[in-house]
Amino acid sequence: MKAFSYEKPTDAAAAAARAAEVEGAKFVAGGTNLLDLMKLQIEAPVHLIDVNGLGLDEITETDEGGLRIGTLVTNTTLMADDRIRRDYAVLTRAIAAGASGQLRNKATTGGNLLQRTRCPYFYDTAMPCNKRAPGSGCGALSEGAFSRQLGVIGTSESCIATHPSDMAVAMRALDAVVETVTPSGNTRQIPLEEFHLLPGDTPEQENALMDGELITHVVLPAPVGGVQSYHKVRDRASYAFALVSVALIRQPDGTGRVALGGVAPKPWRSAEADAELPNGARAVIAKLLEGANPTEENAFKITLAERTLAAMLKEA
Amino acid sequence: MQFNEPAGTNLFDSATIVGKDHTRIDGPLKVTGAAPYAYERHDVVEGQLYGYPVGATIGHGTITAMDTEAAKAAPGVRAVVTTLDIDPLELGMNNVARLFGGSEVMHYHQAIAVVVADSFEQARAAANLITVSYEEGEAVDYSLDAAFERMEGTGEPDTQYGDMEAAFSDGAVTIDQMYHTPGESHQMMEPFASIVDWSDGGDLTGWISNQMINWTHGSLATTLGINKERVRIESPYVGGGFGGKLWLRADTVLAALGSRAAGAPVKLALPRPMMMNNATHRSATVQRIRLAANPDGSLRGISHENVSYCLPGGRGENATAQTPLFYASEAMHVKNHLAEMPLPETADMRAPGEAAGLMALEIAMDEMAEALEMDPVAFRLANDTQVTPSNPDMPFSERHFAECLEQGAEAFGWDSSRPAPGSRREGDWLIGQGVAGAFRGALALPSGARAAIENGKLVIETDMTDIGTGSYTILAQTAAETMSLTMDDVEMRLGNSAYPVSSGSGGQFGAVSSSTGVYAACMALREKIAQQLGLEEATFADGQVGSGNERQSFLELDVEAVDSIQWGDFMGEFQKATFGAHFVEVGVNVYTGETRVRRMLAVCDAGRIINPVTARSQVIGGMVMGVGAALSEDMALDTGRGMFANHDLASYEVAVHADIPEQEVIFLDTLDDVASPLKAKGVGELGLCGVAAAVANAVYNATGIRLREYPLTLDLMLDQLPEV
Numbered sequence A: 001m002k003a004f005s006y007e008k009p010t011d012a013a014a015a016a017a018r019a020a021e022v023e024g025a026k027f028v029a030g031g032t033n034l035l036d037l038m039k040l041q042i043e044a045p046v047h048l049i050d051v052n053g054l055g056l057d058e059i060t061e062t063d064e065g066g067l068r069i070g071t072l073v074t075n076t077t078l079m080a081d082d083r084i085r086r087d088y089a090v091l092t093r094a095i096a097a098g099a100s101g102q103l104r105n106k107a108t109t110g111g112n113l114l115q116r117t118r119c120p121y122f123y124d125t126a127m128p129c130n131k132r133a134p135g136s137g138c139g140a141l142s143e144g145a146f147s148r149q150l151g152v153i154g155t156s157e158s159c160i161a162t163h164p165s166d167m168a169v170a171m172r173a174l175d176a177v178v179e180t181v182t183p184s185g186n187t188r189q190i191p192l193e194e195f196h197l198l199p200g201d202t203p204e205q206e207n208a209l210m211d212g213e214l215i216t217h218v219v220l221p222a223p224v225g226g227v228q229s230y231h232k233v234r235d236r237a238s239y240a241f242a243l244v245s246v247a248l249i250r251q252p253d254g255t256g257r258v259a260l261g262g263v264a265p266k267p268w269r270s271a272e273a274d275a276e277l278p279n280g281a282r283a284v285i286a287k288l289l290e291g292a293n294p295t296e297e298n299a300f301k302i303t304l305a306e307r308t309l310a311a312m313l314k315e316a
Numbered sequence B: 001m002q003f004n005e006p007a008g009t010n011l012f013d014s015a016t017i018v019g020k021d022h023t024r025i026d027g028p029l030k031v032t033g034a035a036p037y038a039y040e041r042h043d044v045v046e047g048q049l050y051g052y053p054v055g056a057t058i059g060h061g062t063i064t065a066m067d068t069e070a071a072k073a074a075p076g077v078r079a080v081v082t083t084l085d086i087d088p089l090e091l092g093m094n095n096v097a098r099l100f101g102g103s104e105v106m107h108y109h110q111a112i113a114v115v116v117a118d119s120f121e122q123a124r125a126a127a128n129l130i131t132v133s134y135e136e137g138e139a140v141d142y143s144l145d146a147a148f149e150r151m152e153g154t155g156e157p158d159t160q161y162g163d164m165e166a167a168f169s170d171g172a173v174t175i176d177q178m179y180h181t182p183g184e185s186h187q188m189m190e191p192f193a194s195i196v197d198w199s200d201g202g203d204l205t206g207w208i209s210n211q212m213i214n215w216t217h218g219s220l221a222t223t224l225g226i227n228k229e230r231v232r233i234e235s236p237y238v239g240g241g242f243g244g245k246l247w248l249r250a251d252t253v254l255a256a257l258g259s260r261a262a263g264a265p266v267k268l269a270l271p272r273p274m275m276m277n278n279a280t281h282r283s284a285t286v287q288r289i290r291l292a293a294n295p296d297g298s299l300r301g302i303s304h305e306n307v308s309y310c311l312p313g314g315r316g317e318n319a320t321a322q323t324p325l326f327y328a329s330e331a332m333h334v335k336n337h338l339a340e341m342p343l344p345e346t347a348d349m350r351a352p353g354e355a356a357g358l359m360a361l362e363i364a365m366d367e368m369a370e371a372l373e374m375d376p377v378a379f380r381l382a383n384d385t386q387v388t389p390s391n392p393d394m395p396f397s398e399r400h401f402a403e404c405l406e407q408g409a410e411a412f413g414w415d416s417s418r419p420a421p422g423s424r425r426e427g428d429w430l431i432g433q434g435v436a437g438a439f440r441g442a443l444a445l446p447s448g449a450r451a452a453i454e455n456g457k458l459v460i461e462t463d464m465t466d467i468g469t470g471s472y473t474i475l476a477q478t479a480a481e482t483m484s485l486t487m488d489d490v491e492m493r494l495g496n497s498a499y500p501v502s503s504g505s506g507g508q509f510g511a512v513s514s515s516t517g518v519y520a521a522c523m524a525l526r527e528k529i530a531q532q533l534g535l536e537e538a539t540f541a542d543g544q545v546g547s548g549n550e551r552q553s554f555l556e557l558d559v560e561a562v563d564s565i566q567w568g569d570f571m572g573e574f575q576k577a578t579f580g581a582h583f584v585e586v587g588v589n590v591y592t593g594e595t596r597v598r599r600m601l602a603v604c605d606a607g608r609i610i611n612p613v614t615a616r617s618q619v620i621g622g623m624v625m626g627v628g629a630a631l632s633e634d635m636a637l638d639t640g641r642g643m644f645a646n647h648d649l650a651s652y653e654v655a656v657h658a659d660i661p662e663q664e665v666i667f668l669d670t671l672d673d674v675a676s677p678l679k680a681k682g683v684g685e686l687g688l689c690g691v692a693a694a695v696a697n698a699v700y701n702a703t704g705i706r707l708r709e710y711p712l713t714l715d716l717m718l719d720q721l722p723e724v
């Protein structure tokens, strides 16, 4: 870890302005991802701006009948909120499937969206990695590399990492919108669909935030009803990132929404695939993972996604 | 004390403390955080600095240059020592890759520098500033399958008797399969950690975390090239080792070199991401097993060949270890091969040999039972033996494998009607039961102790370690029993090179050896007490010593005795081993192929159980490790780079709480009077042996999918599960 300076502002716009002004500054919220990465020197901010004093820790109702979640609402609080449990059950289920109780107590809404990949080559600073060290190559794509956990779609020749969040997959199914404040003090709304970027030639650019831009809230539209489920598949029963996860919202008429985790650099969903829901799991996954480009080690994720969705459809 | 004949009746047959449940005497220290583990020993020496290691980042090759300028100039840095600064250090006992010195890189994350600084963070930051240039070694074929193909059938068999050709012909029922087990990493909770004071390059004191004080004491002296008399080490509490801490490792060496360079004591722990490639691990194996049986179920032939990898001079993983001893067979052929590969060092991990061997052999036995249309419990019973298969003149001292199977089947509710694989379903889960036999040798090593009466207490000193196993407690029980005192009268002191040499903790020999060593010292103390009091025919009872009707307390005396146990040659006339049977029920999700264990039972035949609660902890811990081995643990070898890529606990998945359902353990509490005066053997490794195969057999029973490759992950099954 490199030495860093630290401040804890109380105003969101001022925090964003500071982040843009101080070169090499970063926000820290729960710290459960950033501090680990700093210890390994995968991230080396010279200045930390602690957002925990910004007071953005409430869940309020919107005029449109939805909910506005402050970025500092912890994963534990969010999943336990009565309104979330009642109207957005897929979100509660997804968060509960992630990390551990202790981590969820610290993890925040904004921090969760911005957690970085778990690719083992990203984590070993001696390895080439275009995401960590742009231009150094992709450690996971070389001959004989270990890629079982990595992505099968939306990836590129530069990077095949996945976004590891469970929460974001449910939020994607719910059409969540990220609210931010920019360094110049403006607020912005970014649909989650557009929030995470595909790697292309620039896997180091992971999201649509501009330099210094601060997440203030995540807004959930009015409840969409339906049966909402989340199924996370992994080798051990708990405390592991998803091999594949499926968020499903299914309406009584058989229509609905499907988002996948563990397969792509962002929560993976498409309107065309949603439209296939009445035709069953095979049709949905064929559409959703059309053009997938897996490695030999992770090709099973495609079958797994289909079978997982099939199990859920039988129940929903 | 010499153990020259079977124990006969002795004080342990009427024991009131040995053989009874005692919670750990060191438990309160541990749960309050007061037990002094190596890295937290802030109080043992003043002025401790922090060391941080640097590991090589190529699979193998040569270091051509190291630049330490920036690191040396970094804030707080007191010393930087690189491997180029010194000649290759001597190898300590059973070290195969050198721990430091010279330019050769033998494996990924081999230690190549240590940075010493005022704070941990400074040392770590400075370590990151060191740049290294390498000349990479030649590309290597890391395929163990290819190695097996090359080596199969070569070399003198390790065991060979009977007519193998005949065994496999004329109406024999046969199976012939390949099995794969992956590399496994010890990943004990407490990392490798040491504080070393070698400030003046003279006398050296190490506060370390190590299973074998005496071996490591000698190795440290050898490696550093100093006289053993000048070295003192302590390791009173060890947060797990599983064999990883049997030997001197890089943490102690780097702390020592850092201390000498900085002129101050240095503490150093291996960071978790370095543990997998820097330290030792269990080699992957490729095994071929062929079995031939008569239609009545008796085995005619067993052929078992194994290959594992190691660095030149290493031992790999001998997965055939149990085969010559476990089942009766008319003919046998057993051969273990070693393939040299420039990978991190392979060495002992809990139940070395048997753990990987039974993962394969006990699937093969299940397959043969099926081929014979026999119940797998009955098939194993049909091939039980009381003598060494290759040498009928050598009996087992005690062997109750059959009772393990029979009692286990009864207690578990084993369904011997064997419903067809894949026929039992509850909701989305296919349910199956599996059984496997467990076998592990029962070694005993010489072991000594000092017993003394000091300040009204019975003090026991021995360099034995407690690696979480319960040594403190069982040795106190043995001492209290032998001296007819209470547990409260005993003060235990362990893990110090100043104390008499014990067996140390390893190979499940620790409990039996060190308890007998304590018994020997206490018996010697009884004699000294009798002498001092001028008693002939002294008897010890109820905390008193006496002769005839005269009785008196002896805790106010000032007296001591040192003795050790030496194991007699007569033991060589017997095969000594421990046995068990594991029963497992699993559910396999019919959609996703996820396997979840539902319940487990182990029945153990391991001699007298000195303390049922600590022994049970050992066995259930072994069963947990077995579930990890069965379902998730897998060192992912990057074959392009010669390194294990998943080198942290997020990606090397050991079993977690949610993976572990109800566990039950039954001890037969058989007495083995050839094994030791306590008639005890060990259980520390038995609990692991066979577990993974029981899981694999249960998965087969649940799904009809026969997996012969661990871990049994869902991707191996997806295309064979029922259509959805």
Ligand SMILES: Cc1cc2nc3c(=O)[nH]c(=O)nc-3n(C[C@H](O)[C@H](O)[C@H](O)COP(=O)(O)OP(=O)(O)OC[C@H]3O[C@@H](n4cnc5c(N)ncnc54)[C@H](O)[C@@H]3O)c2cc1C
Pocket: A026, A027, A028, A029, A030, A031, A032, A033, A034, A035, A036, A051, A071, A097, A098, A099, A100, A103, A106, A107, A108, A109, A110, A111, A112, A113, A114, A115, A164, A165, A166, A167, A213, A214, A215, A216, A239, A240, A241, A242, B650
């Ligand atoms: C052992 C372990 C297991 C885990 N398992 C899972 C799992 O199974 N599923 C899962 O989904 N997650 C898992 N996680 C990840 C966990 O969910 C994240 O670490 C957590 O959500 C991050 O939130 P945080 O508040 O701690 O973020 P921090 O670590 O504080 O920050 C993360 C990033 O977000 C940025 N940031 C934080 N807040 C803002 C803001 N308001 N505006 C702009 N940028 C901001 C920071 O600058 C940083 O780059 C696991 C983590 C660990 C350590």
Ligand code: SF4
Pocket: A117, A119, A120, A121, A122, A128, A129, A130, A131, A132, A137, A138, A139, A140, A141, A150, A158, A159, A160, A161, A203
């Ligand atoms: S997949 Fe992406 S994160 Fe992983 S090594 Fe390649 S570039 Fe880095």
